[in-house]
Every structure is written in structure tokens, then in C-alpha cells.
Amino acid sequence: MIRVTPYWENLKVLQENREAPRASFIPYQDQATAATGKRGRSPYFQTLNGSWKFQYNASVKDTADGFYAVDTDVSGWDDLIVPSCWQTNGYDQLQYTNINYPVPCDPPFVPGENPAGLYVRDFQLRADWDGKEQYLVFEGVNACFYLWVNGAYVGYSQGSRIPAEFLVTSQLRPGRNRIAVMVLKWCDGTYLEDQDLWRYSGIYRDVYLLAREKAHxxxxxxxxxxxxxxxxxxxxxxxxxxxxxxxxxxxxxxxxxxxxxxxxxxxxxxxxxxxxxxxxxxxxxxxxxxxxxxxxxDEALRFRTGFREIRIQDGVFQVNGQPVKLKGVNRHDSHPTLGQTIPLNHMIKDLNLMKLHNVNTVRTSHYPNDPRFLELCDQYGFYVVDEADLECHGMSQAEVAEGTIHRLTDNAEWQPSFLDRMERMVERDKNHTCIVMWSLGNEAGYGENHKAMARWTRERDASRPVHYEGAAPINKGDTDTDCLDVESRMYATYGYMEEYGKDNTKTKPLFQCEYSHAMGNGPGDLMDYWNVIYKYPNLMGGCVWEWCDHGVKTETPDGRSYFAYGGDFGDQPNDGNFCIDGLVSPDRKPHTGLLELKKAIAPVLIEADDVAVGKLAVTNRYDFIDLSALAFSWRLEQEGQTVAQGALEGLDALGPQQTQAVAIPLDPSLFSPGGRRYLTVTVRTRQDTPWAEAGHEVTFEQFELPVGQAEATPAPAVLASAGFQLQAAENGHLLELTGFDFKYVFDLYDGTFVQLSKHGVNLLHGPVGFNIWRAPTDNDRNIRHAWQEDGFHRAGMKVYQAKWTTLDSGAVEIAVSYSLGGYSRSPILHGEAQWRVEGNGAIVLNTQVKVRENVPFLPRFGLQLIMPPGNEEVEYFGYGPHESYIDKRHSAKRGKYLFTVDEMFEDYIMPQENGSRYATEWAIVSSELGMGLRFDAPQAFSFNASHFTPQDLTEAAHSYELVRRKETIVQLDYKLSGIGSNSCGPELLESYRLSEKEFGFELRIQPIFKEDE
Known part of the structure; x- marks a missing residue:
């Protein structure tokens, strides 16, 4: 017996009886109805969305013969809403994998145990459709399907994210009809759909019928x-x-x-x-x-169309003759409960959030999005890079050999499959004004098949450039890239971009189709990228990877809700939490990384000219509009208190890419002596827009004024009672220090304080300790291995010597010689610490540190204190209101802030370092009654207050696993290394690393009762 090759493994059969691709549109009976854009109001449209009968089979071989017959009893089948993904409805295996194929890599073959979903829908056909041609449209079915109408075979199609349309006039009949569909999870197209996402199956986009005139x-x-x-x-x-x-x-x-x-x-x-x-x-x-x-x-069609020209001139990307920077994000169709089935309002929510954060570009990674999304981009105003449903990244993992990623694109037998995906996307989307580039797919190698795609696209539509990153030299594919219009890169370093920008011989603009990996607490390098992009005309911008976390909303057995990621469902292979890499959470709550992006790509730049006298320069970074839609205001602050404010006028007519000098009235008499003084200029919308209410903050800029004494507010004067001397006495290995209203205990054996109290109120829960460990961020995923190899995560303090003396001033000084290290390794660092306790209760730490030469840069160095339950109030002067780091602080403002400890916490799906405040001047952690500790340092420090230790965050894989401590853990860091984007991007810049081999840290700790001082 000769086995007949099934369509789903036959490269020569991509479809059967499917209509040729066409532009996406719906016919209406008149223009008034067409103007509504509500397709359900058209008498020529009939939705088939709704409840279908459904049967899941673990293998196609288990499907019953003739299930599609009109008399098959399906009453016992399950009910399933269409559109939907069957995995989100409890069928089959939820699986997230990035690069690796979920099937053995044996193209074009897929496993014999190929899951199949059987769909049946009975419906009434409109009586007034008699005499018309009738078409059945599936806008998205993953991965391939067979279609029957009233028991008659209609056709076959594959290509998961592109419409399939069938002429079914001869199969339909007046009155009651039945449609039957068999969807297979895998087909040869699976090898071209290896995108970084959850692997969903089923009829996941809209299904509908269209009635057309014979001539239409x-x-x-x-x-x-x-x-x-x-x-x-x-x-x-x-x-x-x-x-x-x-x-x-x-x-x-x-x-x-x-x-x-x-x-x-x-x-x-x-x-x-x-x-x-x-x-x-x-x-x-x-x-x-x-x-x-x-x-x-009798048919009325309506198209929204905009006049615009896309051109590359002298290596510069232009829209309507104007150089434009693409300030973009990569966006998947992703919903936390519906998978790849995306409601219209969810799309609108995404676009509103993007507009609110100054994003102007979307790359549809890595396939054509729902066609309604493009309609919205036309209306809202987004530049779109429309990407073909093509990725075969798994080829690079199938064999340990160079060049395997190019295996399919170099194979002529696969060329029809490659072309089919490009042609159907271009034909569907060609009338959308928002599309400014066509993309040949993603991470699928580069060879003759891609060149054929580019040639066809250029012939069909020469008005848009063609993009494809897979042709970058690093991928070592075909070197003939003349068919491509831009140089596309992923995660290129700032240095590479600078070199490209300086090179006047480059004839193509450079596009970072992916950069600044936004995984977890990140990214931390956005401003670095945009400082370079703005500098050179041939750097056209890029798209941050990526827009949203792809968490699947689920519950623990005891009912706690959380967002799951790869491996949480027993899926193999999986790539863990690598799908949790977005600027917003799965339910679209912005991460602080999105705030950084908003600031880096802001459409207004405000710079200091002579800030001492209030002279500034304002640059309009819009490409086409003036600043009349924006309102400018200014505020003068001293130590977080507003002393003057006003409006900044005269900027309405400032044209695109123009700069204007402005002046803020600075009256020195407004300020009291000393203290930090800041000028903040804020830019807001004047009127309501579809995505924001009037008064929405577009951007801001803050300047420190060099007026008066530019120093931190001195600590409050806490005086001891006249005549009372600090008492010091050893009690075994404990040194007891007693003042007028305080008592401290220092453990000479462990070299640290173990008790701090004021007026009998205990302010310390456990010993104070030096700390170098932070819970690794997702962007630490590479360096953390080096950290752990040297025992950073288990580093404890060894005390070599601790001795104390009473100074002439009456203060007591304790000298401690110590090291930090873990078992099996040499000490990471050695230090000398001097703790001075003054008569008024102030504790001054001065430590000098030497780090071992052959260890990687430190995550942090500082002091960790644990304060007793009830210390919930946090007040500080520094960056806020949200978390900030040395390379992730541009979206934060300097000022005085008041929070609870819980409000300091940033809840990442994968727990990690979070909530730190960079460059803090002083901080107070206390009870609501103001009883607590104040921290000051001669130099600004990083500060954090949390109900979780770094170890708690390190050990938890999901936020629901965290057990909130009643105590408050305070981190006071000399320095904390930056965030970067090295989960996929370049290594953290040297300037953001704590890589010093010798340094000193001074810190002042003062027990206080705020209400009395």
C-alpha cells in the first residue's frame, strides 16, 4: 500500500479551492451604513462567531470518519465559543517555547499524533441572499484546516494568521445549513511559524459569510x-x-x-x-x-485612505519628505485569558497606552495582526511595520551546525510556502496608510526564498520599503541584500550604532527592529540608545522588545490568581519566563520601563542654557506639528516644597524640529538659605484626545539650581540632655551603649549592632549587616551565573577583630575588620569599618572596602537593616515616585516623597530586585507615629524599603510564592549596579557597574521621633 502524503505534510499543497488573496473590506448596502464601520449592519454580512459544537482529539487518526455529514449527531459534543484558542478553554497542552520547535525537526513532517479539533456549526442562511455569490471567510485558523459545507468537501488552507476565503455558493442552500471544520495543530507550516509565543490552536479569529452580486x-x-x-x-x-x-x-x-x-x-x-x-x-x-x-x-464600499509618501533619501528614512524617527514597540496579539483571540477594545487599550507613552510605531511581531488593528492604526496615527507570518528559528537548534537557520530559505521546494505568506499579507493590508514598511518575517535565515519574497513585494508595491533583519551579517546567510531597503539589526550595541551613524558611505538607514529587552525590571538603557539615535540622521529608530508580558492568567489550587509562564503547565520544551518580557503586564498595567521609554522618546526636549538665571532651550521633536496642543508649566521647589510656579507661554508656534529660547523668572528672595533647589518644567496636553484627558503629562525636565548652598538638608538637631554622658560597658561579647534617651547593643563577636532603641521603642529586628546580593533581575540572567559561581548569593560576614574606644568628645568608636564571602571560595572583599556613636544618639558608619581582583562587578554594596513590624511609613528625598536605578531614572523626578513600604514595591511576575530609589539624599523609615530611623550620607545613596529580603525574592519563581514579612527590610547602598537589557541585549555598560576595587562608604543613622523634631 502506498501512503498518500496528506496535505498537511505536502509542500505542493498550501491550499485547495481557496480564493486568491484580496484587500480586507466588507460590502454594505449604502454609504451611510458603510460609514459606521459596523459590519453587522450590512445585509451582505453574516457572522458565524458564537457557540460551535467541538470535539478535541489527541490525534487526527482518532477523528470519526464522516463527522462532517449533515446527519451526524453532535449534540453530545462540547460547546466552544468561536473565535477562541482551544488551549485557553482547557483542551490540549498550554505551551510556551521561544526558539525550539514543539515537534521533532523533520520538515515537512510533523508527528503522527497530530491533535485535531472538530468544529460543527448549524445556522440559518438569510433568505434575501438567493441569487448572490456566497463566500465563507476565516480570518485566522491555527495551523491548518479542512472545510465541509452541508457534508460536501469545500477546501483546505494553511497559514495561521492570514485570511482564507472560500466560494461556497454551490454548497449552501436556503434555510438551515451546516459547516464542519477539522483543524490540525501542526502541519508543514509549523516549521514557518516558530515565533516566540504560546503555541495556540483553533479558529481564533472571526468567521463570517459574505453575499456578493454576481458582478462585484x-x-x-x-x-x-x-x-x-x-x-x-x-x-x-x-x-x-x-x-x-x-x-x-x-x-x-x-x-x-x-x-x-x-x-x-x-x-x-x-x-x-x-x-x-x-x-x-x-x-x-x-x-x-x-x-x-x-x-x-447594489454594493457600497468605503475605504479610509491617507495621502503620504515613504521615501529613503541619502540613507535617511522620510515620511512626506521629513526625516522621521520610528519610536516603536514590538506587539504580539496577546491576551491573558483569551490567548491570541483579541477583542477590539483590547486593541484600543493597547493603542491608547502607546499614545500616552509617546510611542509612534508598531512592528507586528511576527505575523500580521488582526485586520481591525490596522484600521485603528490608520485612525490613531501609528507607523506600522507589517510582518509576514514567517519564522523558522528552531532550525538553528535542530542541529549543531553553522547555517542551519538558512536551511528552509535555501531550499527551492519551500519557496511557494515563503511567497504565499508574503503575498497574502500584502494583498490583505495594501490599502492601510499606516503601513510604512513590509517585513519578510523574522529569524528565518536569509536566502533565495527571501529574495523572491522581496522581489515580488517590490513589484506589487514599490511605495514602501522592504525590511528583514535575518539578512544581517551576523546571521551568515546570503550576502546579496540589494533587495532590502533598510539595514535591520537586533540588539545592536550603542557603539555599533554610533559607528554606523558616523559612516557617510551608508546608503541605507539603520533600523533596530528589536532592542532594549524589556524583561522584568528593565530596560535600563533606553536613554543611552536614544541619545545616539537622535544624533545621526541615518539611525531611523527602533522597536523595543516587547510591548506586553505574555502571562496566562491562572489560579493556584487554593484560589490565588497569578500569571503563568513556560513550564507552569508541564510543557516541554519551554522557555520559562522569557515570555514575561514586556513594557506592560498581561492585564496592561505599565511597568516602570514604559515610563522610561516615554521619557526617552518624548516629543519635546528641554535643555539648560543658563539655568542659574532661568534660561532654557525648548526643542520641538515632532516631525509635522507645532506645540500648540501642549501647555507648559514650571515649578520651583526647595527641599520638596513648592516656592513658586507659573505657566510658560510663547511656544505654541514653535515648528517641527525647531528650538526656541525661553526664560523662567527666578527670584532669589523666594528661597531660604541652603537646601536643594529644583526647577521642573512640565509639558501637558491642552485638550482631550481619544487617548488622554486634558492635562495628561507628555514629558518633563528637571534642573538643579546652583543657587545658595547645594547641599542636602542637615539631619535634625537631636541633642542629649545637658550633663548626660554616653555610657559604654561590655557585657560578655556585647557592648552596651546607653544615652539619655536611647540604648544600643553592639555584638563585638559578630561586628554589628543587634539592638537600637529610643525611649524604649525597639527599632531593630535582628543584626545589621553588610550586603552585596540582590535578587537577580531578568536582565541579570547572564551575569548571575558569575555572581553565584563566586558565592555572592551566600556571602556572609567574617569578623577578624572588633575593638572599641571612647573618644575625647565622649563618643564611642568601634573598629571592625571584616570580610564578605561564601563557602568554597576566597573572600569577595575585605573591609575596615568604623562605627561612631555620638552623645545625641547618632551612629556614623565609615567603611573602606577592597574587592578581590578576579571577581565580577558587584550587584550592590551597602547596609541591610531589618526593622520591627509596624515601621510602615517611608519618607525620603530623592528620585520618585517610582523605582529608579543609575540607568533607569530619567522618568523619575527629584523631590520629597511619602509612601508606605508596600507602595515602594514593584510587583514583577518573576520576583526580582525592585523598588530601589537611586541617589537618595536622606530617608526615614518609621511607624505612623513617626518613631523610626533616619538615614543620611555625604553622598547620595540607593535606598529601598521592603517586606521581602533579597533572598525571598531570589527563591520565589512567582509573585504568589512570596510570603510578606511583617518586618521592614531596609537597604542602604553605596551603589547598586544598573539594570541594562542583557537578558537579550548588550552587556551592562561599564559606567553602570559597581566594578570599583576600592571604595569608601559613609552613612549616618539616627533614631528619631519625627513628630517631636
């Missing part, structure tokens, strides 16, 4: 031609019909006024040209859309 507009391509000075535009609509048809066209502006009209009798192929003088141009800042109305017989 089958497809349309709305091309644009603009005069060199943009004074005139021509909309050239290339219309394809199924028969002879008179087509009338009218173009209306935003107000509904007709600006051009025309008509033509078209039989198969034809063109209608509409000319517009002085057109309003579309761009992301002013997304002006015209309405193209087409009338053909």
Missing part, C-alpha cells in the same frame, strides 16, 4: 501619487471585478465634503483616478484620513 468588486488597490512638493495628489484605485460593472468613486475629506469623483465601466481590471489639490497629508502626529466611497451595483 473583488479587489482594490488604492495607490497614491504625490507631486514632488506635495501640492497635488492622485488616488489611483486599481479595481478588479468579477464581471462587467460600472463603478462610481467619490473622495471626501474629513468634514464630509466631496473633493474628487470619477467613474468607470470595469470588466475584470480597471483604474479610477481621483486628483486632489493641496491635499492634507497623513502622518502619525496628524493622521488625516479621506473617505473613498465606491458604489458598484
Amino acid at each position: 468588486i473583488r479587489d482594490i488597490f488604492n495607490r497614491q501619487e504625490l507631486a514632488s512638493d506635495y501640492s497635488r495628489a492622485v488616488l489611483r484605485s486599481e479595481v478588479q471585478t468579477t464581471g462587467k460593472l460600472e463603478v462610481k468613486a467619490e473622495l471626501r475629506d474629513k468634514s464630509g465634503r466631496s473633493v474628487a469623483s470619477g467613474s468607470a465601466v470595469i470588466d475584470g481590471q480597471g483604474v479610477i483616478e481621483l486628483a486632489v489639490d493641496a491635499p492634507e497629508l497623513w502622518n502619525a502626529e496628524n493622521p488625516y484620513l479621506y473617505q473613498l466611497e465606491l458604489q458598484a451595483g
